Amino acid sequence: MTASDAMLSAEPVTAAILVIGDEILSGRTKDKNIGYIAEYLTNIGIDLREVRVVPDIEDEIVAALNALRAKVSYVFTTGGIGPTHDDITADAVAKAFGVTIDHDPRAIAMLAERFPPDQLNEARLRMARIPAGADLIANSVSKAPGFIIGNVHVMAGVPSIMQAMLDVVAPTLKTGVRMLSETMRAGLKEGDIGTPLAAIAKAHPETSIGSYPFFSDTGPDTNIVVRSRDPERLAEASAAVAAMIATERARLAG
């Protein structure tokens, strides 16, 4: 076994996202965080395995969080850490971990960088309520911190703030071998290549091959995406797909 093989056979690092907020479920706010975090994690070698969106109901948040944190290396939550009554994420996380929650002097100090004492009112101090034992995630945009407890990273829902927090958190994460991918546009309908593509997928079990139909200006088309952590396996399967596409194009043109 080479060093590269050992690296490739290591356990993957996995993640889940828990989006918290009635506004996403009502459709009023269109989520922009799931796609951003998904792409971000893929790029640093972490596999996103599941996403859940739950309402601002404590029991729902607790149940989803406890289910997800047992399944993956890291959970990332978004939403529900602001200063208003509907921001209940910190309390729900404390409940999920069975720890107390109180105003955290470190978090108050962060808020004090932005707000003079007369503005540091009850509502804003709510954003300093942090579960016992949590580490804070700095917020360069608006100061109110996120936090990390166990394998759970609690972040803001506002995309610009969430993104800043993710940049702070990322260097602290263990990461896996990055998933490599190659995308090939077939110029063919998905149904024309389904059978030979299945044979290629079966012959290359160490890769994951996805087929994604779309409508282009010239009609139905398909993107084939080959994914693997091993560059050699990726190249082999991609070559097989490219050859199949050429064969099927010739067959259908002939």
Place this chain on the structure above:
Amino acid sequence: MTASDAMLSAEPVTAAILVIGDEILSGRTKDKNIGYIAEYLTNIGIDLREVRVVPDIEDEIVAALNALRAKVSYVFTTGGIGPTHDDITADAVAKAFGVTIDHDPRAIAMLAERFPPDQLNEARLRMARIPAGADLIANSVSKAPGFIIGNVHVMAGVPSIMQAMLDVVAPTLKTGVRMLSETMRAGLKEGDIGTPLAAIAKAHPETSIGSYPFFSDTGPDTNIVVRSRDPERLAEASAAVAAMIATERARLAG
């Protein structure tokens, strides 16, 4: 109790979305269906209670589907019903319901409207595999149908096709009293109104009041959204919020 009261006290009709697809979790494809379905359901009086995104792994799909279908009136799935090897939703749904799955003559007839016999190959016939006992959902875009089994509606992942299927399904759904909402832009930071807003929320328990911060050209601002199925309760709570906003603006300006 008036007829209106009886209507308002009826059990809400609820829903969940199950998005199936590695491409969403990898970030390669940005989901456009969750927000669309969420808004659609809200508009017809159905409460979306949860969303999950799972990979193309049968056990994961089965577990998520069985959890969700027990919790809500309707589940809507998107993705995984195409002609390629990674399209495993129909088989997973059959497994979740403990029923057999086979090529369905009704579905084959639909495919035959688009594909001449020489194009109705093994891959395309895969799209006619339907769990026993399911009803079909017509697909006006590309013919390959979705299906309904129990309270589960299985739809395509391509947004244009999913939207066409949702239009077919919607008239068959029982719907609740539509959730009404009023949105007020505060012109104030969320932290400035958190305390009085919490008091209003507490005083109007038959409404749901959300606070959504955003950055405008002039700096941090907040939208307050009051929601209720009862127009009178909505009006009362909205008036209270409007008065509070006026008071706080005057206080902060003074």
